[in-house]
Amino acid sequence: MGKLFAVVVTVIALVSAAIFALHTWWLPPDISTHGSRIDRQLNETMIVVGILFVAAQLALAFFVWRFGVGSAATARPVKTFPGGPTPMVVLATVLVGIEILVLTFVGSKVWAGVYQTPPAPGALQIEVQAEQFAFYFRYAGSDGKFGGMHPDLMSDANENFFGLDPANDTTARDDIVVASLVIPVDQPILLQLHAKDVNHAFYVPELRIQQDFVPGMVIPLHFTATTPGKYELVCTQLCGLGHYNMRAFVEVKTRADFDQWLKEKAAAQ
């Protein structure tokens, strides 16, 4: 029975680890300037954790194999672990302690690089409104200013997703509101996240970025995309029955294509 246990645990550990190591299922290619640091942190964690995982499972398997007895108990005397609990305490504290120190020092820099540094000067600012169950995006238009948001004017029926008041608010008149996030490549982007009703989240796996929308808060989020293409933006915070279907596209365009797109949108205002 002990040998069977050992074999099963070994097979489970090795197969599980191999699937991780072979990247059978893995992250999509990164398209952001900060993403490679997140990927590196994830890879380093994966290696360390992978070694600890395999080592712990194999140690368990080996000891169960080695020290199991069948139903007929033999009179072999039991042995204490050499050195008692001390080696275990030292091993766990040192191994895990070093890992924690390394991961924290490196990892907190990666985190700070994404969330605790201001956006690059000249970042393109885009307002995002999340609501059950859609995302809307607002560009400032030719005046470079965003019109004010008035909750009492927000209405899906009138397609006034941001609650703009163009009749009284001149800055709102040229605001461009669209249902896809269109951004130029290699351009720092600063999003201001608004939630109209309940919590939502902004997640683009390729951009290596995720952030909750919280009603009552305006949360800044900045990044730079490096590869043109069309990517999916999905909601990762449970927001109601349509949560699974709440998505939009992120279209990363070349500078020229983006300018052309913006011009067409402005002309259509």
Add this chain to the structure above:
Amino acid sequence: MTHGVATSHAPPRPQSFLRRNVFSVDHKVIGRQYLDLALVAVVTGMVLSWVMRFHLGWPETPVPGLGKLAPTGAAGGVITPEYYLALMTMHGTIMVFFVLTTAPFAGFGNFFLPIQVGAEDMAFPRINMTSFWVTLLALLVLLSAFFVGDGPPLSGWTAYAPLSAVGKDAGPGQGVGQTLWAVSIAMFCVAQLLGSLNFIATTLDLRTKGMSLARLPFATWAWFITSVIGLVAFAVLMPACILLILDRVAGTSFFIPAGLVISDRLQPHAGGSPLLWQHLFWFFGHPEVYIAILPGFGIVSQILPVFARKPLLGPRVFITCLIAIAFLSYTVWGHHMFLSGMNPLSATLFSVPTLVITIPAAIVTLLWIGTIYGARLRFTAASLFALGFVSVFVSGGLSGFFLAQPSTDIYLHGTYFVVAHFHFVMGVAAMFGIFAGTYFWFPKMFGRMMNETLGKWHFWLTFIGVYCVFMPMHYLGLAGNVRRYSAFTDDYLQPLIPLHRFITIAALFTGAAQLIFLFNLIRSRFRGPKAPDNPWEATTLEWSTSSPPPHDNFGGRPPVVSHGPNEYGGTGGGPRDYVMQADPQ
């Protein structure tokens, strides 16, 4: 503070059937009632998960029979998105509260803590009975949400505000069902607070002569420390639920800010904070993980030495680690909120204690593995589940390293990686602790042995099954598969659907294997061979009394304790290789 001869805390044995078996103040009856309640709850929660998994694998295929059970949620058997989320919410709530908290802590703890300390009953038997009946009422209130007009709640077991707070405008399930959820959980908190007080008082005040703290069995240590955690954690969740109820029914705005427009209606609320709910919930929610798993630590640490025929390695280190985990468990709740919009600096601060808590957890794991070294390991269903516990706890614990770091959580938060992590570490591991405890203590509880062959089959199928279910969820998470989706419509998720189908098949298979356990449990209760007093050759006090124990546990002769719980592997020349706690000096 050890009592001399325990004064009689057990009221005289009542005569009427109802007072003996239903409205009983006997801790053993109450412990069994908790376990029966957890069994009903776990079957319900598991069936819900089968339906969910079936839907995720084959969203368009009708679930046989479901159309009749839920004509609105699953007309014709095909589940609506809101009904999927309702099943998910009920699954999580039932499993976390009414199974993982109830069975290993309230159930086994009630039955065995008083016996292990040598007491005749809990310190407050009537309060103990009240705890159980309030828990049952809480479960009934929760389940009643299935039958209310606008359906069961769908905001998840975390019930994030404002979705959970604003009422019907937020969509189906946000009406009466969500209020029932909050009422149920508030009641559950009351029961747990009373239960925790009882456990603490019993451990501190009712120990028999010679039962010093150093001689407390490991399971009792774990239940005691769990009670202390529960006392603080549930004391925060209960008022949070009351505030949520007030937001919903009394028009207050604790969790709802101004200017929300839901279903095109401006909400009549102002001044609240959605993050306040998250802080209060997770201040309970993370300690809750340890409330679910620490009794498993205790059960495994008690069982492993019995079947290894040698003492647990480093008993004092083990208890120190449990205490360290209990303290640290209050400092880590913010790791659920790295991306919540709170100050990003606090993410780093919450990350450090989260990583540090892995040190005592790693030490405990190595103590278990070191205990096996040099053992004469006997294989029973109980010891196999205890060994399996170590394996799944390692698997679940290590994936925490990815989620404890804000930098990697950016990518993995909100994906199936999180689902894999918490199912392994608090779901599967805690369940393995419950299974190990059941196979180990069943003879004592019912006076009959369980069938070992069936028990071993149950172990092998479950052990392989849970790895097939939950290990692939890590891969889904790495591929960016978002959790809590009722269907996968996004283009990038299409290639992952075959993996979802594999998980569904594995889940149905693993679920079917639990029928073996259920059969064994019910059959052994009536047909199992008679159990001797100490079938496993164990040391703690419950094995010094008859199987099952008499009404006052020790037949009017409270035991006197002269030994620790950990004295195995001796070669004192006698016929036994162990010394029981109640053996004379």
